[in-house]
Amino acid sequence: MVASPLPSFETSPPYRILHVFRAPVGGLFRHVVDLARLQAAAGHQVGIVCDATTGGARADQALAELAPALSLGVTRVPMRRNGHPSDLAALRAVARRAEAVGPRVLHGHGAKGGVYARLAPTGRAAIRAYTPHGGSYNYRPGTALHRLYMGAEAMLARRTDVFLFESEYVARRHRSFVGEAGGLRRIVHNGIGEAEFEPVIPAADPFDLLYVGELREAKGLPVLLEALARLRARRREVRLLMVGSGPDSEILRARAASLGLAGAVAFEPAQPIRPVLARGRIMVVPSLAESLPYVVLEAAAAGQPLVATDVGGIPEIFGPAAGDLVPPRDVGALTDAIARVLDEEPEDRRARFAALSASVKLRFSMRRMGADVLSGYAAAFQARSTPLRPLPARTGVAGTA
Template structure:
């Protein structure tokens, strides 16, 4: 098949998902191309694209894509259509709100099906907000131009259905996956902190809750140390909150780095998110056997399976502080839990399974839509 992936910003879990899919599809003999925004992603995206570009039979195209709806979207949509026609794309797979819009608004390419993976996308907006109303209504319009919906979690599917409506096209849940090399253990540094956080520094990720929990532990004579790895719009506010609690030396902010490098900086990973879809950082940590404390949000219970009762409520400072105290106080117990979760992730969340399930969904959608 000729497969064209369309996304806006090549960052985060969405970017990893697209790259894992593209590599797996190429390895299985398909001709693949990628369209992404020309201005976002930074050096890391440039490096990954540079390595992959020689294998992209339909090419790598970096074009101007605005974050919000604007006049430039018309030109971007036409460009996506031209690239799809030139490559004789049979699958046009849009990722995220903007990638999904471009993939489906572009004039139809003969014989092609249009596929959409929201990755949260429009659902990040409050339903009653002006942008929420605009994007939710656009999603409803685009339902008529979609032959296949792919969700990375049952939670994502159900949330989309509740907020937007039930898709009138073929719908599948295909969970994210990790590779065999990610099950290699991470060696914790001798001077590792007690807690490490890895992710975007913004309120949605619950970083403020983590800092408040650490402050509460310090007040109870438990001098916990934490390393908060990442960057984001609320980084300065979180630094100020740590200073306000007198935690300038106990809580450090080294900036972004690869997840496995960051895992070595702490004994327990904290994922205090207020909302998630199916976060790669949890899959990566559990695959590496990393003791993890996470909240019961989004698709995280799907990752934990029968161990979902180990998850804590989001936004609960006391519950997070208690979980940290318990994990540090009984490292053997939390490691046993991590070992069991590692085996569960290995059996259910592989890249190969993800790639094969996506390709099978493409084939089914082509058959049901009469575009084989």
């Protein structure tokens, strides 16, 4: 599975596209916002259905700014993160919206959005696209939850015209645990814009380390706090800025205090990443599981020094530099990796991460992402209109095996 050749947006037929996803937060939301803008600019009619209970004021503002590009509007209904009887009401709401706007493309994002988009009844003229964003694919194989979610994915695959995987990692997980059922498969890496490759001017008195993202244990944050404690035990006066929100924020604050780090760690709410990058010398991404995180793309594009774990699609971002990644859950390896970057000669460090930025610029273009998604839609419509050909007759000598 490889990304398709880059077509011109203008040559694609106009579509009515309805994007369905749960939470208007994080990388998944950014992906949908970028796609919606690109698709609207290319002449397509675009709408969104998402959760009404998450995202807060930042989501409200982002959706308001996006509204001029959404000729099919924004519909927000309550959606739970995990399975719940209220899912039936949400599915009915998605179905009503699809019936009202008559999309040619119903595009689900993430596990919950993928369920709604693929189960909502549509006419034969519509195709169903699905972009997983890690989520259910990241559960540990063999666990009850993993078997449950992969079984659901196998059932829903038969109602999918085209899979648009954001990383080779998730595509491999799908093939291994779901199988080959369903429609076409494409890998469409997340992409970022030209402005994100502009260098960031460091702030005065920056923190030594920076984390940006959800405050969840699955992001490896207890490991990061342990690594910080070890660095300070080596008489390094290292400080950490953690920017984000999440369900484990109070647990993490308590953990920092128990490690004697109360004065060495600052917690701040979620905010735009570019100004935050200026406030840290090294970005640390200690995740235990990921798909293709935007935070790594954004930091790498800006030439920000990075220490990250070897999980999910992060090696795809690092490319030839993937050998610099560290194993997840390994406090010692993370501590040593951070120390190496801190001790590196400034010119060497700058050159190394400038090379990573240049590599990312070649491989993760926002325009390429938008074009490949439209190409995936077009291929799915083509597959719908092409009848299956009979298998060729066998040839050979009678009686041979």
